[in-house]
Each structure stands twice: as C-alpha cells, then as structure tokens.
Amino acid sequence: MTEEIIIAGFGxxxxxxxxxxxxxxxxxxxxxxxxxxxxxxxxxxxxxxxTVILSDDRISSPxxxxxxxxxILNQQSMDKFEHSVKPGGVLIYDPNGIIDHPTRTDIAIYxxxxxxxxxxxxxxKVFNMIVLGGFLKVKPIVQLDNVIAGLKKSLPxxxxxxxxxxxxxxxxxxxxIISYKVESALIDH
Amino acid sequence: MSELRxxxxxxxxxxxxxxxxxxxxxxxxxxxxxxxxEYLMTERPEERTGMVVLQAESEVAAINMVYGAxxxxxxxxxxxSSPGVSLKLEGVSYLAGAELPAVIVNVMRGGPGLGTxxxxxxDYFQAVKGGGHGxxxxxxxxxxxxxxxxxxxxxxxxxxxxxxxxVLILSDGLIGQMMEKVVLKDQKDRMPxxxxxxxxxxxxxxxxxxxxxxxVTSLDLIPEKMEARVHRLMKKYEQMEREDLRxxxxxxxxxxxxxxxxxxxxxxxxxxxxxxxEKGIKVGLLxxxxxxxxxxxxxxxxxxxxxxxxxxxxxxxxMVEDVRLAVKGRVPVKHYGRTGGSIHTPEEVLxxxxxxxxxxxxx
Numbered sequence: 001m002t003e004e005i006i007i008a009g010f011g012x013x014x015x016x017x018x019x020x021x022x023x024x025x026x027x028x029x030x031x032x033x034x035x036x037x038x039x040x041x042x043x044x045x046x047x048x049x050x051t052v053i054l055s056d057d058r059i060s061s062p063x064x065x066x067x068x069x070x071x072i073l074n075q076q077s078m079d080k081f082e083h084s085v086k087p088g089g090v091l092i093y094d095p096n097g098i099i100d101h102p103t104r105t106d107i108a109i110y111x112x113x114x115x116x117x118x119x120x121x122x123x124x125k126v127f128n129m130i131v132l133g134g135f136l137k138v139k140p141i142v143q144l145d146n147v148i149a150g151l152k153k154s155l156p157x158x159x160x161x162x163x164x165x166x167x168x169x170x171x172x173x174x175x176x177i178i179s180y181k182v183e184s185a186l187i188d189h
Numbered sequence: 190m191s192e193l194r195x196x197x198x199x200x201x202x203x204x205x206x207x208x209x210x211x212x213x214x215x216x217x218x219x220x221x222x223x224x225x226x227e228y229l230m231t232e233r234p235e236e237r238t239g240m241v242v243l244q245a246e247s248e249v250a251a252i253n254m255v256y257g258a259x260x261x262x263x264x265x266x267x268x269x270s271s272p273g274v275s276l277k278l279e280g281v282s283y284l285a286g287a288e289l290p291a292v293i294v295n296v297m298r299g300g301p302g303l304g305t306x307x308x309x310x311x312d313y314f315q316a317v318k319g320g321g322h323g324x325x326x327x328x329x330x331x332x333x334x335x336x337x338x339x340x341x342x343x344x345x346x347x348x349x350x351x352x353x354x355x356v357l358i359l360s361d362g363l364i365g366q367m368m369e370k371v372v373l374k375d376q377k378d379r380m381p382x383x384x385x386x387x388x389x390x391x392x393x394x395x396x397x398x399x400x401x402x403x404x405v406t407s408l409d410l411i412p413e414k415m416e417a418r419v420h421r422l423m424k425k426y427e428q429m430e431r432e433d434l435r436x437x438x439x440x441x442x443x444x445x446x447x448x449x450x451x452x453x454x455x456x457x458x459x460x461x462x463x464x465x466x467e468k469g470i471k472v473g474l475l476x477x478x479x480x481x482x483x484x485x486x487x488x489x490x491x492x493x494x495x496x497x498x499x500x501x502x503x504x505x506x507x508m509v510e511d512v513r514l515a516v517k518g519r520v521p522v523k524h525y526g527r528t529g530g531s532i533h534t535p536e537e538v539l540x541x542x543x544x545x546x547x548x549x550x551x552x
Contacts, residue, residue: 020195020368027195027370035195035368061460062367063453065534154195 001031001056003141004064008049008081009073014128018071019050022132024150025142026054036062047076054141071135073114075099092135092177102182109180110138117172126169133173144170192373198338198365199224201373202268202294202358205342207234210377211292212263213241215254219270220306221362222296226268238379248273252280252293259289260405262385262393264346268294270362271312272303274320281355282321285422286407288392290349292342293327294358296365297503299530307530308362310452313507316359317481324419326426327357328433329480331451335369337478343374348433350389352425359480361503363453363532426481435478436487440466444473446546447491448538449512450501451477454526458501460535465542472542480508485515492516497546501538502526521546 005022009015019035026033036051051067053059070081072093078100085091087106095101096115112134118127136142142150147170151163196204203225206214214234216226226244234240241258245251251267258265269277274295284291297312299305314320316329328348330341338360345356380388382395394403409415440462441447450458455476465472475491477484492498498520500509506524513522525541527533533541 023368024195027193033195033368033370036363037366059369059456060463061457061535062369063363063457063532063534064460065536 001054001141002059003054003069003139004067005052005054005069005071005135006049006064006067006081006084007052007071007073008047008077011046011048013048013073014125015048015073016050018128018132019052020154021129021147021150022052022054022142024154025147026150028146028149028153029142031055031142032057032059034059034062047074047080049077049081069135069139071131073131078102090138092131092138094131102180105182108138109182110134110177111180112173112177114173117176118169121169121172123165126165129166129169130173130176133170134177135173136170137174137177191375194371194373195368196335196371197224197368198332198335198360199296200228201335201339201371202342202360202365203228204232204373205339206266207232207238207240208374208376209343209346210238210264210379211240211266211342211346212379213243213254213258213265215243215245215251215258215265215267217245217248217251217269217273219273221298221308221365222268222270222294224365225294225296238376240379248276249280252277252284255291255293256280256284256287256289259284259291260287260394262382262389262395264290264292264350264380266292266294266342266346268296270296270298271300271309272298274312274315278315278321281327282323282325283407284355285321285325285327286323286418287405288353288422289355289405290346290353291355292345292349292358293355294360297359297361299528305530306362308366308453308503308532309528309530310361310454310503310526311505311507311528312359313480313502313504316357317483317511325422326481327355328352328429328482329357329359330435331359331478331480332364333452333455333476333478334364335367335371338364339371339373343377348429350385352429353389353392354422354425359452361453430482433479434482434484436484437476437478438487439474439476441473441475441491443471444491444494445471445496446473446542447495447498448472448474448501448542449477449488449498449508450474451480451508454501454503454533457533457535458538461501461538461542464535464539470542470547477508483511483515485511488512488515489517489519492519495520498522499538499542499546500524501533501541503532504528521549
C-alpha cells in the first residue's frame, strides 16, 4: 500500500497539523511516512499545503506532481490541485467558501462540511480533525486506535485532555462525509 | 535504547549532535535551517550532556568559535544555509589549513545572493571545489533522508577526527524541512581530553604540562614548510578517496540508462526510476553519498554498461561536470534540474531523460 496525499488550504486552518497527525498515525501503525510542507512566503497569510505519504515500502520522492487523494480546503487550492489528482483518485473538499466546484468525472469526489460541523460542536479548532475523519471514512488507511495513539505521541501532555474531543470530531467527520456527483450539480444549474 | 521518532530533518540533526556527544554548537539563525538552533535551545543540552549551545552575533563569529573550540580538541559544529555558509568560508579555509576537526552543516537554499528560502542544490561547487581560499578540500556528506540527517552527524565527527579536517554535511531545504521516521542513536558520552589524546594523539591545546607546547595555526611563512603542509593535506584527501568513499546504487544491475543524483534530487530521481520502469525503460540511479570523495570509478564502470547518463540536481548543472570527468567521454552525459528554489517533479525528471538522452539521435 502506498497513499500519496496533498492537504491544501489557508494558513491557520490546521493543514500542517492534520498532515502531521496523519503521519504520526501511520508511524504508529508501522508504516513508512513522509510529511513535506510548503514553507516560505506562501505560508504567511496565504495558502498552506503539505504532502503526506504513507507506504509499506521505502518512500522515494517526498515531493510529487500527482496524488491519490487531494484534501482541499479553499478555492485557491481547488484551482491549483483539482487537476493533480490521479485518474481514479479521490478529492475531498469543504464546500464552505467554494465558488467553482470540482468538475472532473474521472475521480471520486466527496464533500465534508468541516466548518459548519466544527461551529456546531462549539470549537472551530476541531475543523481539521472533522476533515481527517471524513478522509479516513473514504480511505481507511489507518485505524482510529492508531490515530489516537498518534495524537498522544504528537501532542504535549498538557493537551491530552483534548483527545476525547478530537476523537469525537473524527467520528463526526466519518458520519457526515457525502459523495458529490458532478453530473447532478451541473443539472442543478 | 534506540528510539523511534517523527522529526524534521533539521531537528533530527540537532538531536543527533547531542547524542553524538558533541561538545559545542555555535550558530546563527537563517531559513531553512533555523530549527537546528531552535531545537538545541529548547532541549537545553547543557543540562543533558554539558554540551555548549550558543547563538553567535554572526555567522563569521560562529565559525571562529568553532575554530577556537576545535583547537582545544573539542567536538564543535556549526550550521547555516547558503548565504550564511558563504560568510563562514574564510573560517572553513582556516580550519582546513590549521588541520582542525569540525563539522559544518549547509541546509541549502536558492541563490545567488540572498536568493530565496526554498530548497536548492546550487552550492555543490562551493562545497567540493574549495569555496574558501587555498589548496584544500572538504569531506562532504550528502544526506537524502531524515534518518541520514541524524546518522551523518556522528559519522562526520568520526571522519573529522580521523583526518583532523573539517567535514561538511551538505543538505537542503527539502531534507531539512520534511518530517520522516527516524531511529535515534543511543546517547554517547562526551569525550574527556585524555580520551581524545589517547584516540587521536596530542595536537590540541589542552595545557602543556609535561610536554612540548602544541601550536594550532594555519600560518607558515616559510614556503618549503607551507608546501609540505599542503602536501600533507593532499595525502589526507587521497586517503579519504581510498578509505571513506560512500555511494548507493539503486536498480543499476540491468540499467540501460542512469540517473546520478544526491540529496533531495536522489529521492525524486528514485521515483522517476520507478515511473520509467513502469513504462519499460530500464533506468538505474547512482547516488553519491559523499560528494568528495566522488564515486568516479563506479561511474566509469557504469559508463561501459549504460547508453546515457542524466545528472539531476537542483541547479543549472554543477555535479554534472564531475560526472563528465569520471566517465571520460565514454557515454553521453546531460544535466537536468530546476533551480532558484523550484523543485523538479519525478515526472519532469523522467521527461528530461526521454528528451535529452533517449530520443536524442546524436547520442
């Protein structure tokens, strides 16, 4: 198994930490992992993205052109990465703030209303964990137990009391991710 | 016990310095290597092992602090990124001239000038062709993973003390900023003076009680003596070539074409090997782990086997010159690489192989 993922959105949405928790979870499961952030001026107030790879084998390039899964959290990232998903791959996005919805018919597209669900939960910060939950429903590449173990490993002990909340957010994401059909959306117009 | 962690390359290097039993780190922050000093400051190694960590007032001060500490036989290191390393080069030349062991780390970014903070491999010439003035070379290790960022620190100190010579770890922003799994080595004790003298001889300024005084200097105004010193340095470099060359061959057994790439580019080229083989193109990868010494002989052997070689670097073509020298015109050698902070994708590397090597009839 090799899963090549790009997570892209605004700086401050928890894009890099979502990638980090995914990488930690993979490590807890005994996988090879790599986490390659975009860093530099584009992070400051603009878009942030991270490439995460989980694999049974030694990982070659941590920097990629095409991905098995793109998790897209703003319009700029949709413009940049919709066409970087491999044919047959997966695109997951939060429709909040998206004007131009994806149009590809050769990939599986899912919506997760992370922003809305996080507001409902009363904690905007769990947004990224809701999205992670949605991803794990579509691609169960790491078990929930290993995600929790990854959270324990990556979070300083003083934040460990937040782990149940994060678990709840992941579960919520798993329950609320829905398939998005490009054809039906076009008819709606 | 060895310990498994998920770390950035820069952090793994910093932790490895503590565990290698380094005595001192002197540095000055610069992106993309600032995590090295940040990590060391947070970890407080002065409490863990007694290691000194100091932010100097400049890169020039830091390298001269390394010179001072190394003169006393201590295991000292510094790190920076490209523009900062340029500032250190006077000190590096002095270290080589005074025959002092030290570890210097360059987490390369795009240049020339202040350039950009994104990854680059455009300091190859600076690393292997001098950089500083005079007849000297650096032993250059090029890590291609977070694991190697960790492992190469103690390797670099071992080589530096074996030869009494500065060693450069030539990394880049991609390897420095990415996170991977890393198995950390066990903590080594810092070496007391007696142990250093026992292992490496008495050359350091440890206090002259009971012996002739040791003088550490790169200055020798008598030409015959200075010439002898330079020849002694050259003997060391020849010995490095005989005893401490390191490289890795990936899928070279049946290769009809060859990539040569180090550091981050070797990781990207390895993916290009996989993509090429899925298309039925038999490509291998020679990864120099040391850039000096360079795997010249291995390249010459492969030049008799393959139809063409593509040197892949994040530069406009520097290592390619050494590849050409090594194969002595026996096979076409071309360069491919993005530069200025842009990174080539595996697909671009494969396309370059197809266009520049495979479909070029003039070959």
